Amino acid sequence: MTPADPPVTAVGVAARAACTLFLFTVVFVAILSGAHQWTLPAVEAAAAREKMKRIDEVLPRERYDNEPLDDAVTLEAAPELGFDEPARILRARRDGRIVALVVEAVAPDGYAGPIRLLIAFEPDGRVIGARAVAHRETPGLGDYIDPRKDRDQARPWITQFDGLNPAAIDAREWRVKKDGGRFDALAGATVTPRAVIRAIRQAALFVAARRERILAP
Amino acid sequence: MMTLAELRKIAAHGVWTQNTSLVQILGLCPLLAVTTNLINGVMLSLATILVMALSGAVVSSLRKLIPHEIRIPVFALIVATLVTVVDLSFNAGLHQLYLVLGIFIPLITTNCIVLARVEAYASKNPPLQSALDGVCMGVGMLWTLALLGGLRELIGQGTLFSGIDMLFSGLAPIQVFPAGYPGFPLAMLPPGAFIVLGCLIAWKNWIEARRASP
Numbered sequence: 001m002t003p004a005d006p007p008v009t010a011v012g013v014a015a016r017a018a019c020t021l022f023l024f025t026v027v028f029v030a031i032l033s034g035a036h037q038w039t040l041p042a043v044e045a046a047a048a049r050e051k052m053k054r055i056d057e058v059l060p061r062e063r064y065d066n067e068p069l070d071d072a073v074t075l076e077a078a079p080e081l082g083f084d085e086p087a088r089i090l091r092a093r094r095d096g097r098i099v100a101l102v103v104e105a106v107a108p109d110g111y112a113g114p115i116r117l118l119i120a121f122e123p124d125g126r127v128i129g130a131r132a133v134a135h136r137e138t139p140g141l142g143d144y145i146d147p148r149k150d151r152d153q154a155r156p157w158i159t160q161f162d163g164l165n166p167a168a169i170d171a172r173e174w175r176v177k178k179d180g181g182r183f184d185a186l187a188g189a190t191v192t193p194r195a196v197i198r199a200i201r202q203a204a205l206f207v208a209a210r211r212e213r214i215l216a217p
Numbered sequence: 218m219m220t221l222a223e224l225r226k227i228a229a230h231g232v233w234t235q236n237t238s239l240v241q242i243l244g245l246c247p248l249l250a251v252t253t254n255l256i257n258g259v260m261l262s263l264a265t266i267l268v269m270a271l272s273g274a275v276v277s278s279l280r281k282l283i284p285h286e287i288r289i290p291v292f293a294l295i296v297a298t299l300v301t302v303v304d305l306s307f308n309a310g311l312h313q314l315y316l317v318l319g320i321f322i323p324l325i326t327t328n329c330i331v332l333a334r335v336e337a338y339a340s341k342n343p344p345l346q347s348a349l350d351g352v353c354m355g356v357g358m359l360w361t362l363a364l365l366g367g368l369r370e371l372i373g374q375g376t377l378f379s380g381i382d383m384l385f386s387g388l389a390p391i392q393v394f395p396a397g398y399p400g401f402p403l404a405m406l407p408p409g410a411f412i413v414l415g416c417l418i419a420w421k422n423w424i425e426a427r428r429a430s431p
Binding site for chain 2: 013016017020021024025028031032035036038039042043046049050138139140141
């Protein structure tokens, strides 16, 4: 070893390794941050398109002529809807008049974790349609809440909420038939529909209680 | 450059003799979780192939700069960065595909097979070979997962290619068993994954045993 060589000590090795690791981290974080910045606009545009596609499932596009995503009322945090964040209610208008409200809700008590729902209401509170947009219910058992997975393609389970008037339904009727309510459910998988029914009822009550504020221009 | 013999050896290793799922039994967590149907299995494998090829090439190119003592954290950093970049680019550019692959791509980071190949192969070999090794290991995973997913889907719900309409609109899944097939949910649930995987491993070992004793 020539005198110019630094002494090889444990501390020296560790310090060098730490510096190298630090440099690698800086470089790769820079790459990540660059990739994030670069893709952000495209990701956001794609997410908005995706949201619109979900809205299309509960609310036909020919019923309104505005951009519901840009016409949202933000209300206080709503534990009834299953959220900790403030509730955002989207308003669909035709010729400036509100024709439908689109509400996102979460059923926290699905069989396999939360079930995210999207529900469209008429301004008077009647249900236009509901869809489960994200869930992890058991394939082949509880996943019939998703009309694409429902064996009954002619009349999927979730369509029994279409046109429902929540104000006309008694609290005891908001149950599956097995529990004495009015809603169908497949035998052997009632945890999932119970959760969905409860969540839709909560959302209906939430919207009804705040109708004035939601419909205020 | 690499010779044909070398290429053949890498391919045979990845696809059969060192098959990640049937021989090394690595990366089972994502494997068992997503192979509820054929399309999912194929999609996870394709995304893994991409990440493995990239991580093999990158680690191999940087292998002389990486001190031996801290190679594992650096490899993990590289793999995680690549997975995230792939994830972001899919989300931005191929959004339809991303919706199908979405949950699988981050899972690739948890797949220890990526780190294992980087450590065992790419850190000691030139970039081209390392990328090829990644691809071949991925192809081994691809056919295994396709078989596993296909079998589970067939037994579980009597169809094949369900979910293909999300990839190519206009194509429909194939109903293999008659529409009245009651389904067999066990095959779709995690225990079903273990049972089918066990059968596949037994099948491979049986072939090996028959080959060894003519």
